[in-house]
Amino acid sequence: MSTETYIPIETLCTYYKVETSFFQGLNDYGLIEITTIEKSPFIHHKQIKNLESIVRLHQDLHINFEGIDTVLNLLEKIHDLQSELVAAKNRLRVFED
Template identity: 80%
Template sequence: MSTETYIPLKTLCTHYKVETSFFQGLNEYGLIEITTIEHAPCVHHDHIKNLESIIRLHQDLHINFEGIDTVMNLLEKINTLQNELIAAKNRLRIFEE
């Protein structure tokens, strides 16, 4: 496991101007996964895009963890439906030609 792919929570707290307890709450609610590397809690860099969305929802719209969970689930469903729609349109193009 490469430590280069993980970002320490301390760095994230400084960058996003949030408390460590915010990330711990997200972890407890299952919205993010915190991994401990060399005694430091970290988040995988692949999850940063979702994490930024979560932080914006919390800071800008003042949405609590339950609301964030709902919004993230709905966004995931929308993304899935959009992908299914694109696949269906691609299949229909075969019959149009």
């Protein structure tokens, strides 16, 4: 397993100014996935975009893990509905032309 695509939790704690327990809580709640490599916790780089949203929701809006989970689920549903709307508009264009 290559560590090039993983970011150490310690680095993220310093960058976001949070405790390691914050990341452990996110992992326990299923919001992120922590991978242990050589007894050190890491997060895959593909989770960073989602992680940044989570940290902003928590720090700026003081939303707890349950609230963050709800917000992320709602945002995902909005994205799905927007995709469906675009697909429906594209199908309607066929009949308009």
